[in-house]
Amino acid sequence: MMRKDSRLVLAIDETDGEKALRIVNDVKEHIDAVKINWPLILSAGPEMITRLSKMTDVICDLKVADIPNTVRLIVEGAVARGAAAVIVHAFTGEDSLKAAVDAAGGAEIYAVTEMSHPGGLTFTAKHAEEMTLLGIKCGADGFIAPATRPERIAEIRKIAGTKKILSPGVGAQGGSAASAISAGADHVIAGRAIYDSPDPKKAAAAIEEEIRSVL
Numbered sequence: 001m002m003r004k005d006s007r008l009v010l011a012i013d014e015t016d017g018e019k020a021l022r023i024v025n026d027v028k029e030h031i032d033a034v035k036i037n038w039p040l041i042l043s044a045g046p047e048m049i050t051r052l053s054k055m056t057d058v059i060c061d062l063k064v065a066d067i068p069n070t071v072r073l074i075v076e077g078a079v080a081r082g083a084a085a086v087i088v089h090a091f092t093g094e095d096s097l098k099a100a101v102d103a104a105g106g107a108e109i110y111a112v113t114e115m116s117h118p119g120g121l122t123f124t125a126k127h128a129e130e131m132t133l134l135g136i137k138c139g140a141d142g143f144i145a146p147a148t149r150p151e152r153i154a155e156i157r158k159i160a161g162t163k164k165i166l167s168p169g170v171g172a173q174g175g176s177a178a179s180a181i182s183a184g185a186d187h188v189i190a191g192r193a194i195y196d197s198p199d200p201k202k203a204a205a206a207i208e209e210e211i212r213s214v215l
Contacts, residue, residue: 002032002057002059002164003033004186006032007032007188008187008188009059010023010027010194010204011034011036011061011168011189011190012035012036013036013037013195017044017045020048020052020195021048021052024055026200027194027204028056032057033058033084034055034059036049037062046081049082053081059084059110063087063088063089064086071088075104075109078107084107086109087144090112090131090140091123091127094138097138097140098139100138109141111144112144113145114128114145114156115144116146116149117148125152128145128152135160142163142165144166144168145157146169147180147185147189150182153183165185165187166188166189169189170188171207172191177207177211178213188207190207
């Protein structure tokens with residue numbers, strides 16, 4: 001289970017594997033986990049999951065959206081390499097989401113409810129509550145809800161109960177860490193605001209302090 005200390009998750013979409021490792025090593029005292037996506041995995045290889053897992057918990061943000069068998073294979077592969085959690089889409093339906101949960105073993109599954117970018121309003125926002133209910137039914141450990149729209153975090157929290165909520169979009173996308181936590185997020189996710197900073201450690205520490213100011 002991912003720890004809940006700083007309440008900050010670093011999203012790192014660097015395509016330089018060695019640089020990504022240096023940044024995570026530099027900021028690890030200020031984060032609870034690192035979230036990696038396809039850019040890093042495709043450029044540096046899936047072994048990055050294992051290498052990063054030796055520093056901190058790794059969330060594989062693969063946004064898995066496929067038939068149940070393919071979902072199972074992807075989740076099993078990520079967990080076998082050291083992932084502590086995998087992010088999947090819920091819109092694929094009950095059978096695919098349940099396949100992710102069943103394949104996770106001791107790892108956690110987070111289902112996307114509503115995406116943080118403006119395009120998230122087109123489809124995912126309209127069905128976020130339904131997807132949260134589906135995630136609860138299927139046994140997901142938690143949900144992804146947008147820090148860019150903290151009022152939506154509050155709505156998802158009403159449905160999610162004690163399930164965990166991770167909120168992306170802090171920093172470069174305009175979301176506020178303090179607002180997201182105050183609205184009910186357990187962790188906030190920040191990327192470019194940290195890894196594109198001339199001093200990533202200082203940037204991470206500043207977001208951690210912002211979070212602590214509302215706890």
